[in-house]
Amino acid sequence: MDTQQLSHLVDTVIDEMLAQRKRRLQSHNKVMRVVLSGEDLSTLPSTLECLIALERCGYLLVIAFSHSARRSLLQSHCLQALAEQGVEVICDNQPPSSAQSNYHDIFFPALSTNSLSKIALGIRDNLVCRWAFHALSVRKTAIITLNPECRPDRHSALPPALKARLMNYASTLTEYGFTVIGLPESTPGLRSRRSLITLSDVRQHPQGQPLKIDSRTLITPAAQDEIRDRHLVIVQPLQEDLCIWQR
Template identity: 45%
Template sequence: MDHQALSQRLDTLIAALLEQKRRELNAGRKKVRVVVTGDNFSSLPAAMLSLAALDGAGFQLLVTFSHSACISGLKHAYADKIDSTCVGALYCDQQPTADADYSSLFLPALSTNSLSKIALGIRDNVASSWAFHALNRRIKVIATLNPECLNREATGFPLPLLSRLAEYVTTLEQYGIVIAGKKIPAASQKLLTLSDILTFSGDAGLRVARHTLITPAARDEIRRQNITIIQEP
């Protein structure tokens, strides 16, 4: 047997052993579907901490990448980290099916595009398809926000667009999607949303900075709860 043939047989044997080990490791584990979206590399470290925690807690990760994550190179960056950190993870590119088996759905650093589509009920990309597949089956959905939604002032987006994105986040929460890692609104923030009002508690009134934009839904809830707005100088 020549050297090349021997090398190929060894590669095949190693691959088979690794696959067997992966099947043994994943036997009986609850499956978490992970859908990676967007093209923002800065969110990778935080997302990997979450994935490593899930893997360490005994969950099997079924990782799917959106089109934007594939063409931007984000898929390759994630795969390198996942392969070295989450030993039981598998990559699955299929669309949702009736017999898809998973116990929860995780959307790390959900892209602005996918956030908008889920909020509007548009099911034409991988993230929105899996989100509604899970919601229709009462499977828990957890999402973290991308840097554009977490750091509103640094985006350069006009306030009306920020307001719309904030309303989309609230819509996802109304669907039953858990938004993890949301920042608590500060008195100096420039945008006040329905979600901020729903989480507000206090008898002394709500203090807001000058020129703060209050979304229409937030104003309705302020009136409903009879909350006093105190404008900071």
Template identity: 40%
Template sequence: MNTPELQRLSRLIDKSIAELLVRKRAARNAGRKTVRVVITGSDLNTLPQTLKSLRALESAGYDLRVMFSHSAGQSGLKSALLSEIQSVSGTDEFSTLTDDSLYLPALSTNSLSKIALGLRDNLATTQVFHALSLNTPVIVTLNSKLLHLSDSAFTPPLQARLNDYVDSLRQYGIAIKGLEDTACQKRLITLNDIRLHHTSGLLRIGRNTLITPAAQDEIRRQNITVIR
């Protein structure tokens, strides 16, 4: 076999290998769902929570397409996340949403408020309302301050307003994950905890969690069932 024929055979082999790899990749990804992830806020303290969420999605077999708000990019969240999770693919901020679901981990308080008020002036709000218009499932987890409002530095009126905003997201059809588990992590349930509680008449708490007398009265008044 002369040199030109060997070169031609080599090219055919390379082409066949490339085609086989493409087919193998397509077969592996067949049926896999894609999740559009929008990272919001500038609080680097949300990094562990966000990493845990993204790794759980990866382990479950989802393909992740991650977008970063302006504040997340400026704060260093973007570089920190991309350095920790190599398999996620970054996307253009203005790309069209064509994924199976939209997920916003550790949603910032600012974005929560804007979504609740129907504003569409940043990346998160634009993506959320576009997804809702297409009936694409939208899922959020809240940042630690929103998860533990009664322990935050927010004033009681602001806590109540933010809690109303969380309810507004539910009314839009947005699924909020993890909120129902926060009472289980508390050692003492107060009256304020019960007033901020919005989980379908059920309160799940730890076996050794204490409930103040005022909180017990409010539980009876609201006809809430306590499950330890």
């Protein structure tokens, strides 16, 4: 096989892979866009738990990694761990376009401090920010979980004033229309009912008080176990259906 034939074969394989990916996206009615940012590997276990739960719930995962995530080990570790769990994903690091609105919701796990600040300030100079504002423009549900250094319930080396500023930024995102997980219930602009409940959320929930959810609430498997262990009561409007993440 000469060089020209090899080049033609490679092009053919690439075209077929792209065509297969397009057919999967068009045929799947539950597509979750996921955008991973930062380079902190300590956030990966909780992120993987959420992604595996989404896949078990029937979502096709289309994942984009920020520039910092691609430069660090976050992208390779994430894709390897998902493959080991038998979770098939589509990796798409292209910026959003008008044609890329065929997804159900979008998820920004452990949003980096850098991207949190830029989104709050309306800056769109990286992949994460572009996907965030694209989701708003096409009226998709955008769910964000805060990274540990930004969460008020976690120890952080950040100066109190800086942490307070980041909390204000997170609150600003809720005003834009994002669902931000990890903010105190008293934070201005926070929606009264969560769209995503994690193990940390359940552990912080007061014993004896009902856990209020709505029809779009997703509960991670570890959070489900904690709910059962603590015998918490889940309350939702009777007219709505409960949606729980299951393995």
